[in-house]
Amino acid sequence: MPDSSTTPPSAVHRASGQLILLLALLTALGPLSIDLYLPAFPGMAADLDTTAAGVQLTMTTFLVGLGLGQLFIGPLSDGIGRRKPLLVGTFVCAAASVVCAVAPNAEILAGARFLQGLGGAAGVVLARAIVSDTARGAAAAKLLGVLTIICVIAPVIAPLAGGAIIAAAGWRAVFWTLAALILLLSVWGLFGVKETLAAEDRNRGGIKTTLHVAGVVLSNRNYTGYLLTFCFAFAGLFAYISASPFIIQNIMGLSETRFALVFAMNALCITIVSVIAAALAGKVAYRTMISIGLVVAVLAAAGLLIFALSGTPMVPMLVLFAVFQGSLGFIFGNATALALEEAGHHAGTGSAFLGCLQYVLAAAVAPLVGLGGEETAVPMGIAMVSFALLAAISYVTLTRKTSTAPAGDESDLPVKDALRSAS
Template sequence: MPDSSLIPPSTGRRTSGQLILLLALLTAVGPLSIDLYLPAFPGMAGDLDTTAAGIQLTMTTFLVGLGLGQLFIGPLSDGIGRRKPMLAGTFVCAAASVICAVAPNVEVLASARFLQGLGGAAGVVLARAIVSDTARGAAAAKLLGILTIICVVAPVIAPLAGGAIIAAAGWRAVFWVLAVLVLALFVWAVFGAQETLPMEERNHGGIKTTLHVAGVVLGNRNYTGYLLTFCFAFAGLFAYISASPFVIQNIMGLSETRFSLIFAMNALCITIVSVIAAALAGKVSYRRMIAIGLVVAILAAAGLLTFALNGTPMVPMLVLFAAFQGSLGFIFGNATALALEEAGHHAGTGSAFLGCLQYVLAAAVAPIVGLGGEDTAVPMGIAMVAFAVLSGVSYLTLTRKTAAPAGTEADLPAQAPAQPVS
């Protein structure tokens, strides 16, 4: 359980363990909505009389909804507060999950997945914003690390749980489970989530102010650098996520159960490294951890592409999958913390751009890695290398250490650079 005594020095507002757990579970709805039904991809294509690309489209529409929803909900929450958008979005996500469960064809499923992503975006974008409302510096980095840990535990559990659910009751049962889970979180949020953004810190002035705030946030070079570092790294991860069912099952010839186990073990790597990164927050430079993660990610991706071009040997590929995922544990939480510190009081807007670009890139990656068909890992390898390199270039060329007193906090802004717009 997260430490409920964390009180950020710059806000004076308490982040309770119960709130962090709720936020983490709301954030985990996204990964769960993606990973629970991954083992069913090959079987769903036949059941819905469509192709592999058609099934991957249901993932793409979910990701587009998840990305665009954050772009709308984040700035909205900077003006009206966090609680109302969270409740509305969570309810929409639950309703859309029911539609997914009864969808008669891939077209209805894809449309319902878009709505599911749109509603689920509230939990993702507002969890980060609420942490930024209530914590700064090492406290924020640790809390965001906790969110990351629980969020990446979801992919460890999801394929195994999804495989068991699918084997027992079919792929539609996955969406019934999601509907029940999200509805339970909605009820919890109604009674357990309080407003964290005081009236005096909200943006007022409508669209003009929102656009101005967006310009202020994106005009911050450090914010943009950490934004791109995070999002390109996530796109590389998603190249693996979207292609791995076909690479591991169709090319390597493993069963759904073994795929689920391998996928879970790989996700466990990022969980372990995320735990380490959270423990090191405030002791080791966040920028140093990001740099280490990027080096490992680029080397692992390059190795994967090399093996994909030379017969896709199972053991080396699986080892490098694990290394790539593990490296992201040093990147995700730390890049997010530094980006939101740079966004300052405009955490909702900063979180919105982070989440929108993250999932729009992921949505583009899903069909691209499928263009080569179901029997090659080369498109996946190319995408992983390209995005890992782009993440590293963004970090090296756009981000700079912010001047601050000597110590482990030197890579965090001394104060939020962006001030509320009246």
């Protein structure tokens, strides 16, 4: 029998266009669940009789659930397959969304958001794992690029849609909308998702094997480097996401509708760059794109901190917000593809660590950027610079170019060797 780790996925197990669309929408549930209710933050604080930090806590609990859920569901799926955890998780997410919609206070809302994140983690972690099951090399990078594009389109659409929903029916209607959408995706998954992890490729042996696999994945220096690059860059983005409703509305004086428009236009930049990165996959070296993205991110974040310290001028800061987000389009998809290639058949575990650290860091960032109150952008600027620098340091010190293979050759290599040849 051929080694499955060096054999391309069979035609039977290649992802169909319908499956990729479903996976992209499931992956988008994370940003949708975050960004749809962002325009309502100031109003929610008054309605629930809580503070800005109290409202941001509902985001923090969601992110903790999203992160811890991936850490559990990813390795579980390496042992029992992808389909069952995906279906159970999305149904739990739909039920929790209903509880969010009727929550009478910030405490119950925060608890329901934790459960919403826990269930929603299935779609996020397993979408990446299913792509890794069904594609290799440049093909996987392109598919992961598609997932990234959908995820960054969501922040473009979500604040605008959320602003319209909130204006028409209040912030609770946002969660009713999410519940209906997630239930629809759950039913679609029930009939549209087949198992992609062959029985012979699954981990056996329970927790002992799971811990062994985790050790193997994390001991891979390149995997850890790409993991930290992605997660620190995402934390920098989340510093902006968490603070922007208060900075743009309270400090800059823009309305909920204008905030939603500005947020969407800034997010459009990462969408455009992600499309470019996906088109370049296999033609331009992944490491080259990541390097460009990191340099631009550090410079943009430094500029934001300087302007935050000098009075938060609106136009320069909005421009730098857009530049920072655009730079991430070269980082996210490429770093994810390289990390999961390093994980090989342990893609569920690799995806779990990536997703867990990503959202646990984001959960820590959300309340931290609110420590300075609602009238300063300095904590956000400090966080963005710090995380951009940590992403760059992780990339430079931990990842290695170990082959002279030309850009674009990765798709022709076995999975175990593909990333060692990434140029």
